[in-house]
Amino acid sequence: MTRRAVMDKIGLLDERFFMYGEDLDWCWRSVRAGYQNYYVPDTSIVHYHGGSSKKRPLRSAYHFYEAMYLFYDKHFAPGWARPLVWLAAMALFILGLPKMLWRSRVRRAAAAQGRTIRK
Numbered sequence: 001m002t003r004r005a006v007m008d009k010i011g012l013l014d015e016r017f018f019m020y021g022e023d024l025d026w027c028w029r030s031v032r033a034g035y036q037n038y039y040v041p042d043t044s045i046v047h048y049h050g051g052s053s054k055k056r057p058l059r060s061a062y063h064f065y066e067a068m069y070l071f072y073d074k075h076f077a078p079g080w081a082r083p084l085v086w087l088a089a090m091a092l093f094i095l096g097l098p099k100m101l102w103r104s105r106v107r108r109a110a111a112a113q114g115r116t117i118r119k
Contacts (some may be wrong), residue, residue: 002030014074019060021067028075058096062089073087 010029013022027037069085 006030006033006035010035016070018063018069019067020064021071024067025071025074028071058092058099063094065089065092 009031014025065088069081072081
């Protein structure tokens with residue numbers, strides 16, 4: 001929870017962040033504006049209708065690293081993190097390639113037998 005005055009001063013969540021990082025960015029901006037963030041361990045948040053990250057873990061990992069790049073590029077030295085993002089993207093591709101190829105092979109085999117496989 002936050003006060004309206006904080007929102008008026010630092011703005012809303014940055015919509016350039018997709019799935020990850022918007023809360024990190026907002027909290028960082030609030031601290032830089034002189035406010036304090038508190039951790040309240042006795043609370044919980046329930047995210048209804050979620051599950052996007054479970055359906056496509058490689059894509060979710062990509063969006064996570066993309067968000068971290070955006071965060072560092074926005075708040076620290078612009079451009080310095082770009083090589084790290086490319087390295088992370090290549091690692092995700094290399095690690096995910098066997099899984100993508102395996103899924104494709106299994107789907108083709110199932111289609112040949114007239115069955116479907118859930119994504």
